[in-house]
Amino acid sequence: ELKVEQNPLFLSMQEGKNYTIYCNYSTTSDRLYWYRQDPGKSLESLFVLLSNGAVKQEGRLMASLDTKARLSTLHITAAVHDLSATYFCAVDDKKSGGSNYKLTFGKGTLLTVNP
Amino acid sequence: NAGVTQTPKFQVLKTGQSMTLQCAQDMNHNSMYWYRQDPGMGLRLIYYSASEGTTDKGEVPNGYNVSRLNKREFSLRLESAAPSQTSVYFCATSYGLPAYEQYFGPGTRLTVT
Numbered sequence: 001e002l003k004v005e006q007n008p009l010f011l012s013m014q015e016g017k018n019y020t021i022y023c024n025y026s027t028t029s030d031r032l033y034w035y036r037q038d039p040g041k042s043l044e045s046l047f048v049l050l051s052n053g054a055v056k057q058e059g060r061l062m063a064s065l066d067t068k069a070r071l072s073t074l075h076i077t078a079a080v081h082d083l084s085a086t087y088f089c090a091v092d093d094k095k096s097g098g099s100n101y102k103l104t105f106g107k108g109t110l111l112t113v114n115p
Numbered sequence: 116n117a118g119v120t121q122t123p124k125f126q127v128l129k130t131g132q133s134m135t136l137q138c139a140q141d142m143n144h145n146s147m148y149w150y151r152q153d154p155g156m157g158l159r160l161i162y163y164s165a166s167e168g169t170t171d172k173g174e175v176p177n178g179y180n181v182s183r184l185n186k187r188e189f190s191l192r193l194e195s196a197a198p199s200q201t202s203v204y205f206c207a208t209s210y211g212l213p214a215y216e217q218y219f220g221p222g223t224r225l226t227v228t
Contacts, residue, residue: 009155033216042205043158043219088157090217102148102173103217107157 002027002093006106013079014114021109023072023089031092032072033103034063036085043088047074079113086110117141119220121206127226128196136191136223138206146209147189148173148217149181151202158205164189196227 003026013019023032034046047056049065049072056063060083062075072089090103122137138147145166150158150173160173164183178200180192193200204223209215 035219042221043207045216045218048216090158092215102160102163104174105157105159107155 002029002091002104004089004091004104004106006087006089006109008109009107010110010112012112012114013076015080016078018078019076021074021076021087021089021111023074023091023106025070025072025091025104028067028070029091029093030065030067032065033090034072034074035088035090037088037108038085046087076111079111081113081115084111084113119206119208119218121204121220121223123223124221125224127228128193129228130197132196133192133194134196134225135193136204136206136225138189138191138220139187140206140208140218141187142208142218143186144208144210144218145186146215147183148207148209149179149189149191150205150207151175151200152205152222153202161191161204196225198227201225201227 005024007022032049035043036046037043047063052067054065060077065072086108088105088108090105093102093104119140148163149161152158159175161175161179162173162181164170167186170181182190206220207217209217
């Protein structure tokens with residue numbers, strides 16, 4: 001059974017600082033997704049990582065994937081208040097078979113950026 | 116384009132009542148999913164439909180049934196609601212091809228008393 005672990009689960013940081021959120025998963029996979037959720041809202045796709053060594057960047061966020069280590073990171077550079085949200089990683093479950101895969105989500109990291 | 120829509124947005128049920136949550140998409144996606152989100156638990160897959168005419172159980176299917184009515188619509192039914200089903204329910208869709216990013220609806224907040 002695929003397990004996805006994120007850490008930390010809670011992160012309080014100051015504006016202007018850098019930090020990294022980690023996503024570890026338990027079985028072989030080369031497809032990993034990062035989502036953002038604002039309080040009371042739905043999930044918004046941030047990054048799709050489809051191969052070992054994939055790196056994607058959007059503004060102050062950068063995501064990477066190391067399939068050998070079964071690890072993805074979401075790096076935050078010079079945080080601003082607008083980045084406050086919950087961030088989820090999700091990994092596909094290839095055991096589902098066919099061409100349509102299920103995603104297993106981590107529990108999420110609640111990020112609070114303080115002035 | 117509306118994307119993924121869900122109805123209702125909010126619902127309060129008494130224990131033992133039944134209801135159906137509706138999900139519709141205009142993205143021409145093949146795959147549709149139902150998740151529940153509980154505090155500290157992330158999202159857990161209830162059921163999914165890889166394509167029209169097929170449905171499969173996810174991680175937490177007990178107490179739920181689904182119907183893939185056509186390519187656009189995927190409904191989730193609670194036959195006899197229980198307080199443990201109090202949650203936020205999200206519908207999601209994807210193409211089902213490589214890079215099958217999922218797109219989420221706005222959610223339904225359900226309370227069972």
